[in-house]
Amino acid sequence: MKTILKNGLRAGITFGIVFIFLLLIGFINVGSTMIGDILGTNVQDQVPVNNLLITLAILGLFTGITAKSGCGECKWWMALLGGLTAGLVSGILAWLAIWITGTLSVGGAELQTYLPNLDPEDMAFLRFYSTPSAAANTYLIYLSLSSLAGAGLAWLLSFKNWFSRGWDTAKTKVSSWFEDKNVSDVIHNPWATAVILAIVGVALYFLPLTWGSYWNYIMGTVAIYILLGLGLNIIVGYSGQLVLGYVAFFATGAYTFALLTAPTPHGIGLNLWLAVGASVVVSTLTGLLLGLPILNLRGDYLAIVTLGFGEIIRILIKSDLLTDITNGPKGVTNVGQPNWFGEVFNDVNYMHLLMLLVLIGLFIAKRLKDSGTGRAWIAIREDQTVAQATGINTYGSKILALLLGAAFAGLAGALFASRNQFTGPEDFTLMVSINVLCIVIVGGMGSLPGVVIGAFVLKGLPELLRELEDYRLLVFGALLVVMMIVRPEGLWPAASTHFKQPSKKQPSEAAVEVKQ
C-alpha cells in the first residue's frame, strides 16, 4: 500500500516536471500539431483543441503505466490507486503551471521575452481559448483520468502475464518453426539463399526507381551514415576504443574528393573513381597519423584526445592558414559527380551505388568479425591486459581497427561530398561524431544489423519527423536516456557466432556455421 503510493507519487512528480518542461519549451503545441498532421485534422494550420487533449492523454497514459510498473504483480485496485495518485500529482503540477502562465499571459505579461516558444497565440491554444482556471481544471481532470486509464491498461496487459506469455509462445513457435527439419533444410540450402538474395537484390534495385527523389535523398543520407556506423563499429564496437573525433576522417575523405575534382580552387579534375580511392587512402593515412601516437591511451583519455582531434581538423579547414588550399569557411562547390554511360549521376544512381557499398561494407565487416582479427579486437575490448598476455599485439590490432574505420569514413565522405556537390567545414561538426556514435550504441555495440537499424532510427526518422526540427536534439537525448534504461544492450544486440563441433570422423568436413 505504502509502496504503491510512493511509486505513484514518484511517477507523478517525474511526469509533472516533464510536462512543465515540455510546456515551457513549446513542445506541447508541437506535439498537438504533429498529432493533427498524422490524423489529418489540422485545417489550414489551425490545430483543433481536441489534439491537445490527445497529447495530454498520451502523457497521462505513460504516467499511469510508469506508476503501475512500480508495483509488479499487484491487485487491480492497487494499480488503479497508483495510477490515480500519479495522475493527481502530475495534474496538480500541470494545474499550477497552466494557471500561472495563463494568468500571466491574460494579464498581458510578455512571457515571450523569457520563453521564446510561447507566443500569445500558443498560450491561448494551451488555455483552450478559455480562462486560466477553467483550463487548469481541465488539465488536472484529464491527466488524472488518463493516468488512471494507463495504470488500468498496464494492469490488464500484465494480468496473469497474458502479454508476456503470449509473446513467449509466439517466440517459441517461430523459433521451433525455424528449427523444423524441412524449414531449416530450405533455409540452409544454398539455392534457397540465392533465391532470397536475388529477390532482395531486385527489390533494392527497383525501390530507388520508384520512390522518388525525396526518399532517395533521405535513404542516401541513411546509407552514408550506415557506412560511417560500420566504420566506427569496428573501432568502438569491436576493438572497444572510444574515439570521439570520427568526423575527422569523414571530413578528410570529403575534402580530398572535393579538392581533387572541383574546378575551384585547384582545378585538378582527377578521374572521379581515382578520387574516391584517394579519399579512402588519405583518410586512412589520417587515421595512422592520429593512431600512432595516441592508441596507447586508454578509455577516457583516448576519448578526450580524439575529441580534440576532430575539432582541430574542422578548425584547420576553416582557418586562414589553409584558406588557399581548402577555400576556408566558404567550402568547396561544384564537387565532381560521376558519369554513368555518359549521363551525370542522378539520385537513383547514387542510391544504387550507396546500397552496393553498404552491402560490400557489411560483408567486409562481417567477415572481419568472424575471423581471428575480429576475435582479437573483441578480446582487447573485453580485457586489454589479458589479450596482450594471450599473444595479441594490442597496439597493432588497435591501429588496424582505426585504419579500417577511417577508410570507411573516407569512402562515406567522398560520396557525401559528391552527392551534395558541395562540402564545407560546417558539415563536419562534433554532432556528426556523436550521431555516428549514437548509431553504434543505440543499434547495439558490435552488431551489424544494429548499425543499420540505428542509422534508420537516428538519421531516417528525424528526417521524416520534420515537425520536430527544433526539438531534434531533445528527442535524441530523451531517446538515448530511455534506451539506456530499457535496453542497454542496444536495439539489436550483437549475437555471438555459433560454432558447430566438427565431427570427429571426418575433420575435413568440419564446418563453421555462422549465425548472426
Place this chain on the structure above:
Amino acid sequence: MTKAVIEARNVTKQFGGLKAVCDVDLVVPENSISSIIGPNGAGKTTLFNCVSGFYVPEEGEILFYDQPLNGLPTHKVSDLGIARTYQNIRLFGEMTAIENILVGEHTRLKMSWVEAILHNPRYIREEKEAVRLAFELLDYIGLSGLGNTPAHNLPYGAQRRLEIARALASQPALLLLDEPTAGMNPQETDEMIAFIKDLRESRDITILLIEHDMRVIMDISDQITVLDYGRKIGEGRPAEIQSNQKVIEAYLGPGADALSERFKRKKNASC
C-alpha cells in the same frame, strides 16, 4: 641435469619505495611442477608478472630457455611459449567458451585480415583447424557441449578450467597457474590436482604455480620456492620445506627469541 625452462637471477621489482620482489633466484627445471608459496603480499604474483612480461624487473634477468625476457613486450613473451592464468579469473566474459580458446590460439595463427575478408583456401583451412583444436581442448577440460556459452555464464570451476584451456591453446612450453584451486571445495580441488598432473604427463609441459592450499602444494610439487616479504626464504622438495624452520616461522609466526632477532635483522636489512 635437466634443462632449466626459467632461470631467474637476482630479480628485483619495486613499486615506489616498496621492494615487492627482492633479489630472488629461481630455477624451474623442464617438465617439472614447481610451486611458489608464501604469505599474502609475499611477492608471488609480482614474480609471476615479471616472468610473463607484465612487469620489467629493475634488476636481474629472467631467462626462458637461455633467452632473456627482459624488455620483451608481453605479447612476444606469449609467442615464445609462456602462457598464464590469473588469480581472479580473467576470461573474455562476453565471448563464448570456444571463442576464448580461439583467442588463446591467436599466436599460432598466421592469417591476416585481408585473407579473412577474401576467405582464400589457406584461411579456410587454418580457421577449420583452429576450431577443431579448440573443440578438442574443450573436450579435454570436460566442458563438451558448453562451447557456445558466454564465458561469464559458466560455473566457477568451469571458468577456471576454461582459463587453463585458453592458456594451453597457445601450445606453451611453460604454463603459469596463479592459484588454480582458489575458492574451490575439497572435491573440486582434488579434480584440479589430478587435472594438473595429467596436464604435465599428457602434454609434456612445464608448470609453475602459486598456491595457498598446502594440501595441493605438497601433493603435486616437485620443487617449492618460499617467498616472504619479497625475499626467498626457502627452496626444496616438499618434505624439506615442511621441516624448514624459516618457513614455519613465516607461516605460523616466530617464537619470542626469533621475533626479536628478526626485528633486528629487518632493521639492518637492505630490503
